[in-house]
Structure formats: structure tokens, C-alpha cells
Amino acid sequence: MSGTKDSDDELARWREEWSSLGGASELAEELSRRVERDGKRLRWRVAREVLACLASTALSGWLLVQTRGDARTVVISAVVLVFNGVWITRLLTLHEGSLRVAAAGLDAFVELTRRRLADDLRWIAFGRRATEILVALVAPWSIWVLVSRWDRYRAEPWRAFVGFGVAIAIFAGVWTAARRRRARIERERARFEELVAGKTLS
Amino acid sequence: MNAETPLEQRFRRLLSEHGRSLERVAASYARVAADREDLLQDFASAIWTALPRFRGECSERTFVLRIAQNRALTFLTKRGPVTADIDDHADAVVASTGKNPAIAYARKERGSRLLAAAQALPVGHRQVITLLLEGLSHAEIAEVLGTTENNVAVRANRARTALRVLLEEDQPQGGPS
Numbered sequence: 001m002s003g004t005k006d007s008d009d010e011l012a013r014w015r016e017e018w019s020s021l022g023g024a025s026e027l028a029e030e031l032s033r034r035v036e037r038d039g040k041r042l043r044w045r046v047a048r049e050v051l052a053c054l055a056s057t058a059l060s061g062w063l064l065v066q067t068r069g070d071a072r073t074v075v076i077s078a079v080v081l082v083f084n085g086v087w088i089t090r091l092l093t094l095h096e097g098s099l100r101v102a103a104a105g106l107d108a109f110v111e112l113t114r115r116r117l118a119d120d121l122r123w124i125a126f127g128r129r130a131t132e133i134l135v136a137l138v139a140p141w142s143i144w145v146l147v148s149r150w151d152r153y154r155a156e157p158w159r160a161f162v163g164f165g166v167a168i169a170i171f172a173g174v175w176t177a178a179r180r181r182r183a184r185i186e187r188e189r190a191r192f193e194e195l196v197a198g199k200t201l202s
Numbered sequence: 203m204n205a206e207t208p209l210e211q212r213f214r215r216l217l218s219e220h221g222r223s224l225e226r227v228a229a230s231y232a233r234v235a236a237d238r239e240d241l242l243q244d245f246a247s248a249i250w251t252a253l254p255r256f257r258g259e260c261s262e263r264t265f266v267l268r269i270a271q272n273r274a275l276t277f278l279t280k281r282g283p284v285t286a287d288i289d290d291h292a293d294a295v296v297a298s299t300g301k302n303p304a305i306a307y308a309r310k311e312r313g314s315r316l317l318a319a320a321q322a323l324p325v326g327h328r329q330v331i332t333l334l335l336e337g338l339s340h341a342e343i344a345e346v347l348g349t350t351e352n353n354v355a356v357r358a359n360r361a362r363t364a365l366r367v368l369l370e371e372d373q374p375q376g377g378p379s
Contacts, residue, residue: 010366011334017316018335020226031221032214032245038247043354109272109348113279195325 049091053084063193083130090123117189121182128178135171142167213250220266223336227267229327230320230332231274241277251345260345267336271329278325319368327361332359 050055060077067073146153153160206214226244227331232238248269256265317349320331333343340358344351 011362014316015335015337017314018224018226018336021229021314021317022222029214031217031243032210035213035246035250036244038243044275109275113276163376188279192275195275195278 029129046091050088053088056080057084086126093119113192114189117185117192121189124178124182124185128175128182131171131174131178138167138171207310213253216249216253216262217246220263223263223267223268224270226317226336227270227274227332230279230328233321237277241274244277247279248273261342263338264342264345266364267333267338268348271333271346275325315369316365319365323361323364324369326357328366330354330357331361331365334361340365 057080060073060080063073064077146160146164224242228241229247232241249266252265260268261288275356315334318334320328323331329347330343333346338346339353340351343358345356347354
């Protein structure tokens, strides 16, 4: 009995000390302001992405009508539409995931976080694969352009440097960004599993 | 002047009622002031995002603390290498001296030894002890963590023992060091 009472006294003492910590009175106001600001920024970002998708879809449609179904325009429009579809799906999936995960119980949170990280890795793998396919398509076309316009490029080499240089820089940038992001998420996943293992063993 | 929507009013009320609890949870997970501030903002954003879906399935305190615990776990998995390095260094000090540097530092800086000891606990223990110190019952903690009361009782017992050991080990002997 005495052990239980000591233990209760100890907890009461700890609780008293604990409750004296913290207490900035203006905290609620400050946090509300920041959340409002962040919320606006987030909504704008989502709106910009959706608008960009809508604009590029509309532009593709307009080009299709203007060129009356020219083969090259059809191919480019198809690529744009597939990309937009994938992008919007990703946006909605991540948004839904972040809404569900916030207020979940711990076990559900662990499960949903694992799923979120796995989804993120799948999206990155998809992006890298799509980039590889695009490179496989663009590379022979670039060689063909280079050969067919060889005289022009010899006369004005800057055209080749700018044109092919920008394309190479874009692909290299996408490739590197995807690699970095994958490495970051894998680190995050390893750390998360470490924490979850600590939780289970404790 | 824009009138506040009921959701905004509810959000502000939640923050002013539970702000101090959120601060303490943030402090038990983030040792650096800047990290603490980021974490607090993260809690607030997550509460704002989840609030429209909250239908009163649990108490508001449970709702707020559950979000805070989840975000804190995410913070620990995402935090940068700088903080991780500090923690690794702290762990190395513990291994070589047997003393907990966080508690020694808190004593030196006249900070809370209880908070420093809570920060030094493994995450599983830390979750339970911070909720226990917030005054939640085992049933409420089980609700926050989405686990059983028995599990909470076992973890709470171990966490309290670990906290006691940490605080006793660092009792000042012969004046502050």
C-alpha cells in the first residue's frame, strides 16, 4: 500500500513540475497566424499545379484542333495528357494520405506512414522510369536532328550547345533530384522503422 | 475586417486551451529551440488540417495530443543530420561517462531536469510518460496511442522506472557541477 502511495506522490510531484513548464500566452495567436499563412501558401501551390495541368491540357487540345490531328502534335498531346493525369492523381493521393494520417491512432499512424513512404518511393521509381523512357525516345531523335542539320550546327555551334545542353541539363537535373529524394525517403524510412522497433521493444 | 468562421474559432480555442500541453510535447521531442518552434507549427498545421474531419469521436484533448504525438514521431524520422549528430554525440557521452549530458546540462542551465530526463527516454517510453504527466489516465493514453490499456500500463510502469533512475542518477552530490 505504502509503495503505491509513494508512487502516487511521486507522479503528483512530477505532474506539478511538468505543468509549470511552457506557457507563452500569445502562442495561440501566433500559431493561428502562421497556420493561416501556410494554409494560403499551400492552397496557392495546389491551385497553381492544377491550373498548370488545365492550361497545358487546353493548349494541347487547341494545338490538336489547329494542326488538324498532325501526328507529332498527337504524340506530344498524348504525352502531356498522360503526364497531367499522373500528376493530378499523385496530388490527390498525397493530399488524402496526409489528411488521414494526421489524427490516426498510433498503430494506424504507423501503418499509414509506412504506406505513405512506400507510395512516395513508388512515385519516384515511376518518375525515374518515365524519364528513362523519355531519354530513350529523345536520344535517337536528337542524333537524327544533329545529323540532318549538321552543316547548320557547324556554322553556328552555339545552337547545338544551347539546344542539346538544355535538354541534357533537364534530364540530368530530374535524374539527380529523383536520386536524392529516393535516398532521403529511404533514410526516413530506416529511421522510422528504428523508432517503431524501439516502441515495440520498450 | 473578416469575420472568423466557426472552424477558425474552434481552432483558436483548441490552441489556446491546449497550447501549453502542445509546447510541452514539442519540448520533449525537440531539444533545440528552433526545432521546437517548427514542431509546434507543424502540430498547429496538422490540427487545422484534421479539424474539419473531427466529429467528436474522442475528447478534444485526446484529438490534439494524438496529432501532436504522431507529428512528433514524423519529426523524429525527418529531422536533419545536424540534430542527429548532436544526439549521437550525446549518446557517446552517455556511453563513456554513464551520465546523461542532457540532464547535467539542464541542471547547469537551471532548466527542468524532469524535461531533460523525459527527452532522454526512448520514444515508446517518452510518449507514455509525457501523456501521463499531462494528467491523462491509462484509458485516455490508450485512446491517444491507439493501443490497449494493458499495454499502456506496462509501458507506463517501465517508463516511470526509467525516469526515476535517470533523475536519481543525476541527483547533485556535493553541490552543482
